[in-house]
Amino acid sequence: MQNVEETKDLRVRRTRKLLQQALMELTVEKGFLAVTIHDLTERAMINRSTFYRHYLDKYDLLEQYMQEVYELVALEAPPIQNAGETGKEVPYGLINLLKHIQRYADFYRVMFGAKGDPAFTQHFRRNSEKRFRYLLSTESIATTSNLPPLSLRVNYVSYAGIGAIVWWLENGQPCSAEQLAEWLGQFSTKVTGLSPQESRRDG
Amino acid sequence: MQNVEETKDLRVRRTRKLLQQALMELTVEKGFLAVTIHDLTERAMINRSTFYRHYLDKYDLLEQYMQEVYELVALEAPPIQNAGETGKEVPYGLINLLKHIQRYADFYRVMFGAKGDPAFTQHFRRNSEKRFRYLLSTESIATTSNLPPLSLRVNYVSYAGIGAIVWWLENGQPCSAEQLAEWLGQFSTKVTGLSPQESRRDG
């Protein structure tokens, strides 16, 4: 294990990317639980010892990969304060996440399904939760007057998001990522009590 | 440049494979001539200096790649002397080659076409020629009595093979690799004057 921060070395980035790709392919082929480190390193053409220089186990690989995706998405994270300035502010990070999911649709369908890993779903949901909690933590006191507790609303929305994504994947993505992001924004607006301009600019 | 022989080191094999893949993709995208070394190394996530440790230029990369394919195919190369022993002896190497072409159909369609490199087509044809020449060099003197010169027949057949492959690719491989190999075997049998049991076992 070395510095987890963004390494510039091309070898490191390549190694990680190849292992991520191998994880995608193998999970689709035989299910996440059945994938061994040996499988991963063989498919990625990476020595097994090198794997342990980067990750603790396959769960760590998955987690770090998701983290990278989230960080990539979070470039557009805080669209709260001066909304209305940058254009389409709220759904943008979500759209990127959905596009990633769309790109690896097979993988996510497996991971969220019976051959997948429940811990993954939980981790994914927890992460969504964190993002929602951050969003909702900025709401004004006035709007929180007679709403259910924050944690309940967060939980509700994050579970619902999984449900929507599963629906999206199971039905072969019958709508665009942008469309789904907008619908999700509408849902969360109504549930969480956030004012519309914080979810959709065109109110 | 280092030892061109088969290196066992996983890094070397991986580097070469990644560059080969990048060459395939980029050739399909923008044509072989437009591909730069910078493109290749960027796509393959390989440092440019590493490229020169393995290849002289993109032509060398292509040539060595083709050579690897041919060597892989040539495991079944000399089906001449004791034909009829091993089963389907003649078309087997050809089938492997056709299956490779089928796998990278986009690439070969581009390479043989207008955006491709004429030198590649020539090189490919020369290699086929060499294989045919080897086959025909073993024919008995009796059968060569009143046939056109060997070099003419070889030339004829090798060019015809390109034509057949182009037809196969342009039409989306309307028949299996095995079927095409059999047809090609029939053609060459009639043209070159080889006895049928050297091209097809079932005569």
Add this chain to the structure above:
DNA sequence: GGGGTTTTGTTGCGTTTGCAACAGGGAGAG
């Protein structure tokens, strides 16, 4: 339960590779 096979982690050392910086060349724009 025992025994063979696979998988998991770990280590020291030799090799491959990336990096940075360089000089040269070719194409296009002023």
Add this chain to the structure above:
DNA sequence: CTCTCCCTGTTGCAAACGCAACAAAACCCC
């Protein structure tokens, strides 16, 4: 023409990586 920009090759040094071998745990089958 010159200037800029990109692509081509090459180099010394530092870092990442592969290899081989190891012990231990997990698995499966008898």
